[in-house]
Amino acid sequence: MEDILVNLGKQLKKVRVNKNLSLKQVAEMSDLSIGLISKIENFRTTPSLPVLLKIMQSLEVDLSELNLSPNNKEPYVLIKKGEGTVEEREDSRGLEYNFLFSDSIANSNLRLYIINVKKDVYREPISTDAIELLYVINGKLEYILNEEVIKLSEGDILFFDGSTPHALQNKNTKTATLLKLYMIQKNSY
Template identity: 30%
Template structure:
């Protein structure tokens, strides 16, 4: 079993706790997945114990990230994305394509995507922790926030709390693109389907 903490990365425990909460896991759920005791993992998250490399690998696997997520220091170039090489994916059952702008920085809270929204798309009503900012790059979007409807066109933006019930729709016959930034991470969803190549801005999906 890993030893009591002496000197180590003071951010390791908070990074693990933050990632666990991003994944919606309780401490017990993470312990079950990583095959660790609640008491020990609680000490790790409070930086009162330092996990061995093997134990940290178990935690990383249970949190659906690589070991480097906790032990590597990203280089500035790791955060650069090129327009023609950005990762793209879709969620099973959805016609929207997400283009990832953010980097997997240890402990990062923000996520950012370009959403390619086909004509006629309408989302479900959702609410969750965190906050969101949307900026309309192309096309038109009808955003409903707390029962109030906002008709948004190119250049418009909206910043709101995720706890407010919200939904949006593209009621036109043209595709739209939205720049989305927030604290809700969809990149690691297990039902994500990677796209083979970047799509053009005006493609319907």
């Protein structure tokens, strides 16, 4: 559900920008505040149905014209370095928010590690009871998920369900360093 709401805000912002409308113009047309529209566009609040309808009427857009479905069709999320989306936030000047992804995760314990993967290392496939996120701090390596080889480099992020059999290998001449986050469901232990 959260992805749909995130996409709703992004899609409304995209329509506004494509129509060369400022937040102020949409606020005046919809009789809403600039701050509220900004919060909706940046998923800081969920609009009520009447508010959503006012914005859509101001933008002259129909709900069926918006792409609200999550874009990910793979059993994992891979974010290559530089692929995030910079979100402009009028109330956070001087801060650059680079949106990478979102997912609803509740009732989890977190474990965070720095992992050094030495050269010429191969770890056999394993499964865990965790959702896993890894960020390549430096170096290059390959992750294997269900026999699909995913090449990772510095700055890449991989997010996946750890119950999927996964292996890793470093065929390179240097050690690779990862930041790894395990989100373990509380009912799994």
